[in-house]
Amino acid sequence: MSSADGVDPTSLPLFAPASVNGRVDAAGGLAQQMAPVPPAAVPAAKSSGVDWTLLADLRGQAAKRLSSVLEHEGRLTSAEQRERGRAIIQELLADESQERVTSGQAPWSLQEQGALAQALDNALFGLGRLQPLIDDDTVENIQIAGADRVAVERIDGHLEDVDPVADDDEELIDFLVFLASRSEVNARPFSEAQPRLHMRLDGGARLAASAWVTRRPSVVIRRHRLREVSLQDLVERGSMTPVVASFLAALIRARKSVVVAGEQGAGKTTLVRALCSEIDPDEAIGTFETEYELHLDELPRTRHRFVYAWEARPGSGEVGPDGRQAGEITLSDLLYDSFRFNLSRQIVGEVRGGEIVAMVKAMQSGAGSISTTHARNAQGVMSKLVTCALEAGESHDWAVSALTESLDVVVQASMRDIIDDDGRKRRVRWISEILAIGPGESWNTWSSTTIFSTVPGTQRLVPGVIPDDLRDELIPYGFDADGYYAAMGTS
Template structure:
C-alpha cells in the first residue's frame, strides 16, 4: 500500500544521504524502484515552467555563493513558457541525471512513496546538484551559469530523469503529430498541418539514443518493457498517452517513431470539418455504428485510422458498456467518461524471462486472455484495436460474440484489407485454412472503411500530407471460389478527397432508420453516374 503520509524531509537524502557512489558518473542506470514507484507516473508537462513560488524543504549542502541562483523546479503547469533548451550541455545533463538517479534510489531505499513526493524529492536533488556544480565552477574561477541557464539545465535534467529527455519538448509540442527517427542525427517531425520537417539531432550518438530508450522503457510503473540486444524491439505507451515504437540491433541504425494522439476527443463532424470525410460519409458511418455493424478501418501507417475509430466510437450510445482490447492503449475511450460512461479497458502485457510449458513468458498477458475474461463483464461492445497479426482471432471472436465491434488494420485498399486479414488468420495457427479464415471474416465483418494518405512536395522543399476516406466497402459471404463478396458503397473520388457514392446493397437501405441520409445518397449517386 502506498504510504501517502510520507514526509519528503524524513527521507535519507535530507539527513545527509548522498546515494551510492559506486556507479560511474554519466551512467544511464534507472533508479531502483521502491514498490515499483520510483521514477513512475506522469511527468510534469515540459511545455510549462512554474516560477519560483513553491519552496522545498532545505537540502544539506553549501549555501548559495555570490551570483548563485537557488532553483525551484516545476511543480505544476501554469501556462508559462518552458526555459529554452538552446545551448544545453547534454553530456552534463546525462551526468547529472545519473547522479540524481543514484541519489534518488538511495534516498527512497525500500520506502514506498506517493508519486508527487517522489517528484518533489527528485526536484530537490536536482536543485542541490546544480547548485553544487555552479558553486564549484565559481570557486574554481569559472563563470557560473545565469539564472536562465540554470532553469534550462534543471528542466533538461528533470526531463531526462522523469520524462523522455531531449525528446520531451517534441512530445509536448502540440504542433507535432509524429516524431520519426532513423538514427540519432536523422530526425523528422510530421506536423499537424501535414508538413514534414527535419530537425537537429536528439542524441550525441546512436549508442546514447539506444541507452536513453532502454532507460525510458525500464522505468514505467505499469508499462515497463525490456529493450536490449536480447529484446531488440520496443512497443510501449508513454506517460501522457503517446505511442512509441523502436527497433535497434536488428536495424542498420536505431529506428524510432513516436505517435502523438492529439485528437482523443473527436467526432465524425470534426472529421467532416477537416475534410477527412464528407457529410454523406459521416451520415452513413454514424448510422452503421448505431445499427451495430462490425467495422474494420484500413489504411497505411500514419493514415489516421485510430483517429477515425475514436470518431466512430463517439457515435456509440453513451449508456452502452464498452470493452477495449489493445496491445498498447491508443483509443483512450476510458479517459472520456462524459462521452463513454462505462468503459473497461484491457492492455496486453509482454512477458519476460523463460518460456513456460504453456509457451508463454512469465508475466505475459495476451489479448485472447483479456477477451476471455471480458465475457463476465456484461459488455455491449467489444472493440479490439489494431490488428497486425494474431490479434485477428480476438477481433473475429469479438465480432462473433456481439455485433458492433470496431478494429483497424494496415492495407492499401479495402478489398486488400480482406486479403490481409485472411493472411493474418492463417499465420496465427497452422490448422487454419484459407477457406476457414475467409468464411469467418465474411460472416463477421460488415464494412471496411479505407483511409487514403497522400504526401505532396511543397515549393519550400518540405512535404505535406493529407488524409481522407477514399472507400467504404460492404462485405458479405460470396461464391466458394473467392469466399466473400464486396460492394463499393463509396468509391474513390477521381478528383481526390473523400469518396463518392457507388452502389448501395439493399440490406443497407435499412440504415435510414438509424439516421442515414438515404435520399441524399441516391441523389448524389445519380450525379456520380452522370459524371462517369
C-alpha cells in the same frame, strides 16, 4: 534508496525515466544499473541552448544528492520526490553559476539557466532529450533512425527535422532498454535476444523500436493527440464529407461490424475513436489491445460511461508445453474473460497477425465491433485478414466463412504528402474507400460492393453503389440517403 543498493547514480544514462515501484530514479533509474554515458559522437543541438556535457555532469551530482535525500527521508511520494529534485537542481545551478562568475566566465542569461533547469528536470524525471518533443502539443509523431536522425510530424501535417536525442546510438539503445523494463504494470523485454519493442509511454503515446536487427536503432512514437474526436471534427478537417459521416454514424448506431484499414500513419486509430463517439454513452464497451491506444476509458463519462480496457502482455523466459512463454496473456485470453462483464460491444484494436482470431470471435459474439488493420486499399483487406488467419493456424475456408458472416463494412483511410505554396511538405489524410462485404458466389469466396470511392488524383470521396438492404437498414439511424443519391449526380 542508497548506495547500499550497489548502484552508482553517475553511471546512469542521461535519459532518465521517472520512477520504478514508486521510487524515484534519481539519475534515470536508481533501481537498475546502466552503462555510463558515452562520449559525444553526434554534435549537440545548438538550438536548445544546452551544453550536454555540462548537463551530464550536473545530472550526476543531482543524482547523488537526491539519492542521499531518499536514504535519509525514506519513502516519498512521486510529488515529494520531484519537489526535492527541483530544489536540488536550483542549488546546483546557483553553485555552478557562482563558479562561472568567480572564474571570469560570462554569467548565464535567464534563458540559458531556464533551459538547463528544464533539461536537468527532464533528465531526472522524464525522457531526457525526448521530453521536449513529448511535451510539445504541436508534435503528432516522432521518427528516429539513429540518435542524430530525428524528425517530427506536426499536427498540421508538416514534417520537420529536429535536434539529436542522444549523444550516440549506444546511449539511445541504453535508454530504450531501461524504458522497456521500468514499467510497473507492463514491462517489455528489449535485448539482442528480443530486438523488437512495442509499448505505451506515460501519457498514452505508443512507442515502437528496433535495434540489433537494424543498422541503427530505430524508433517511432505516435502521439494520438486527437482523443475526444467526433465524425463532425473529421468533416471539418476535410477527411470526409457530411454524407460520408452520416453513413459511418448510422453504421455504428445500427451495430454493424467495421474494419478500418489503411497504411501506417493513415489515421486509423483516430477514425476508430470518432466512430466510437457514435456509440450510446450507456453501452458497456470492452477494448482489447496489444498496447493501449484507443484510451476510450479516459474520456469523460458523458462520452462513454462504462469502458473496460484490456491490454495483452507478452511472455518472457522459456516456452512451455503449450508453446507459450511464461506470463503471456493474449487478446483471446482477455476476450474470454470479458464474457462475464456484460459488455455491449467488444472492440479489438489493431490486427497484425494472430489478433484476427480475437477479432472474429468479438464480431461473432456480439454486434457492432470495430477493429483496424494495415492494407494498401480496401479491396485488399479481406485477403490481408485471411493471411492473418493462416498465420494464426486457421484454415482459408474458416477465415472466409467467419469473415463474410461477421464483417459488414471496410473503411479505408489514406494519406499522401503534398507540397504547400511555401515549399513545405505536408501530410494529408482522408477516407478514400468504403466497401460492403458479403459472401461470394461459391462457399469459400467473398464479394464486395463499393459504396464510396475517391476520385483519382483528389481527396474527394463520391458515392458508388449501396446495397438496398443496407441502405434501408441505415436510414432510420440517420443515414442521409437523399444526400448520397444527390452526390451521385455530381461525381
